[in-house]
Amino acid sequence: MKAPLGWLKEFVEIDIPAPELAERLTMAGLEVSEIVTERFGLEAARVARVVSKESHPSKPGLFVLKVEVDKRQLTLAANLPQFGKGSLVPIACEGFLFPDGSALTPRKMGGVPSEAKILSEADMGVSGRHDVVLPLPTEALPGDCIIDLMGISEQVLKFDLTANRGDCLSVFGIARETAAVLGKPLSKTPFDDSTPFPTDSARCQITIRDRKLCPRYTGRVLLDIRVEQSPVWMQRRLIAAGMRPINNIVDTTNYVLLETGQPLHAFDLDTIEKQKIIVRRAGKGEIIRTLDGEERKLTEDMLVIADTGRPVAVAGVMGGAETEVTENTSRLLLESAFFDPASVRRTAGALDLRSEASARFEKSVDLARVGDCSDRASRLMKELGCGRPVGPMEDVFHGKRSSKKITVSVKKINCILGTDLDENTVRDTLERLQFKVTGKRALKIEVSSHRPDVSIPEDIAEEVARIFGYNEIPMEMPMVRTHRAVTAEGFRMRSTLRGWMSGIGLDEAYCYSLSNREELERIYGGENTPDMVPISNPMAGFDTLRPSLLPGLIKAVSRNIAHGNDDVYLFETGKIFSPRHDGQPEEKDSLAFVITGRGWHFPTRQAARSQSADYSAAKGIVEDILEKLGCNAEFGRSNSIFLHPAKSAEVIVNEEKMAEFGELHPSLLQRMEIDRMVCAGEFSLEKMAPEFDKEKKFKHVSRFPSVPRNLSFIVSEEIQAGEVEKVIRKKCGGLLESIELIDVFRSEAIGKGKKSVTYSFRFRHPERTLDDEEIKQKTDEIISSVRDELGGFLREA
């Protein structure tokens, strides 16, 4: 909403500069986003200084002047001898709009460039004299805008209004607010003159068929219509407020729309069949050609203004082309009405046709002033000589005539705000806002119809607070009773995990929860793609919810490599989604990581042996987490489609898969065009949760010495290291304190399809020292088991 300052000043005295006014209105809830200076396209009228003067080479009596403005030099020709070097002269530069609408363009006059023109009084609309140079005031300086010197330019406040303040979509509405904020009375209103119009036989008839969508419709007839240009003052105000002047009729309706917030529409009365207006819903398949020349298909939920034959306007949105006012119009019907806000919003949206009118109807116009605004426009048209309003006005009014009353005590207002305002302050504030207040302590407040957004006591409290000043309200820390904590378990767990992963040395990543189906299918490799949750209104390629954290992290690795970052260690915690056949998709918490690079040097058990972010490093990360959780895990074969089948594993806790990790599958790397090894892992936090909350129990630490042993076995390739470990653990029971795979070796000597795995053991008994016999026996048992159960043989040194 643009409100020219001069127009505002018509309704309320403003004796502070515009920036201060803007600040005060902003702090009262009407945000001024900008103060612009409207120059009506006349910015190109400037004061210039003459730099040189010469006679025209070919045309006698003409002079060629070089003038300077804005550090630029312009050449012009003139037959005025009075200007010499150093004189200040008013000029029109390129783009200047003359009163006839033509624009100044540079050209050549007799071979000499003509880039500007000395301004005459007629050029600026001051008088009709083309031969008199526009006089410059003594204080004029080179570079000045003529229009500023003449006081024609207007300061305009641009408002960024909140959705609930439809009453401020008008200059008078803002003036009303300004009066309340500044504590000044309104000097006048658009409705002060209520002289009735003479009656006439020319009438129109109005029928409202849908009272809910249109509770009030008024029609006024104007005779002797004369369509011409509107006066300059009205054109300038329209331009300053952001609308284009067209002709006196349209301009007056727009002027009153901007002034009062009430949209009006003018019909050519004689194009309305039988001069009967019917406000109804559109019929099936009805069409209307709107003012912009487009054909619009209407639907049955849209409200139209119709005559006895066809729709003549889309109610509240746009008028029809067949009934618009033309230069042949002699009689006019002026419409002023209230249309249901939601209906106008839906209709304007469905037709993709938003106008200054629909914007105001959507926020609700002032039901009580519908007729008064029409009168204001009629009087203005009479003043301009473009029509003769006759009465009476047809006014079909079905809505509530009584105004809203709210009862609220001063105590309640103070309770909401935390203030200690006395009754007089509250009363004064509300009266400044044009609310009528009666009663003591329990105030009965009558809210006028221009504030449909005020309906409950809390709304009254807000009105008091914003005029009183939000910054004036005290600050006080609340006292809250201690209470049972409401904690989010998932949040706690994820925070701890994030700390652990950061501690290991990974960086936390955030990836989008929304992905692209095509891209996911490429990552998963086509038919392995799991069922995913689709977005029903996708945008910018985001059409699916992520089923796992890995695709996003893998993409992040790919991007980092492309940027030249070779060492990338990332983790993410977040939600993943899968569809449920019975309705609402499932949200699950997940933790995942990806690592790639040569610079891996974070000590995590197995990883201490790695120099790069490889399978051992990934296993090290997983083992670290498992150790911190204090849970017993087994490693099994993984069949994840992301991972390399031979270099990956599943983590099984309480017989359920809690995580999987390993090298990324080579074909996945190929699909993603990644040229190096990347390892990854993902944990299910749902499966981890029981381990997280598990109470730790102390395990006795034996004081007796341990016995270390190393054994190497030759097993076939398919046997996983984990299987061998399982067999050994089973055999040793409590005697085996620790076992670690320290080497995997392959060679010609060992044979094809076989590998050597070396384990380092520690035996320890909780209550005594073990003797060599026992150790030898156990070791033999281990060797037998591995042979019997796995077909593996002890490798001789």
Place this chain on the structure above:
Amino acid sequence: MGFDVVEGPEIETDYFNFEALNLHKDHPARDEQDSFYITHQLLMRTQTSPVQIRTMLDRGEPPVQVIAPGRTFRRDNVDASHSPVFHQVEGLLVDRHITLAHLKAVLFHFAREMFGKKTKARFRPDFFPFTEPSVEMAITCTVCGGDGCSVCSRTGWLEILGSGVVHPQVIRNGGLDPDECTGFAFGMGVERIAMLKYGIDDIRLFYENDVRFLKQF
């Protein structure tokens, strides 16, 4: 200050995301264009405010003193200041005599902790369907210290959060009695605040995960 942490689902029902927060079917904020929908009734939540309702219903009685951080989703064109996925932190305090003065104090204290002890706060009226009175809080510009620069559009202030006294209808929708208790609520965009605090100029950096960015923090 004693706020517990609670969470809510990222896929929300239309009811909890809009209706229960006083955003009726024809409200402009409900434009289909702005939210990612799964079905007619389910969408990716556009704000963390639904957790206010869920928490009140869950708790059953005052006091309710929580903050709810989480991911939120808006169907916006992606550019330097808009991301389809971002994070918000929601706050809610409902008890027997909570006022606007309490809201100001709590937010002011937060601003000082977050941005430094010299930070000033400015409160001005705004409009949200789920609060009444509604408040927009601004802090002294972190870049120019209040003198005016391009980041704060020469005003010297940066708006960082929306808040207000919880609308009585929202209290009712939370299963509590607005005659018995009142509350305040606030919400802020985490990325926006991080960008202001650290001088980050592009929101997309948070989701590109370039290690050269990640390692700075």
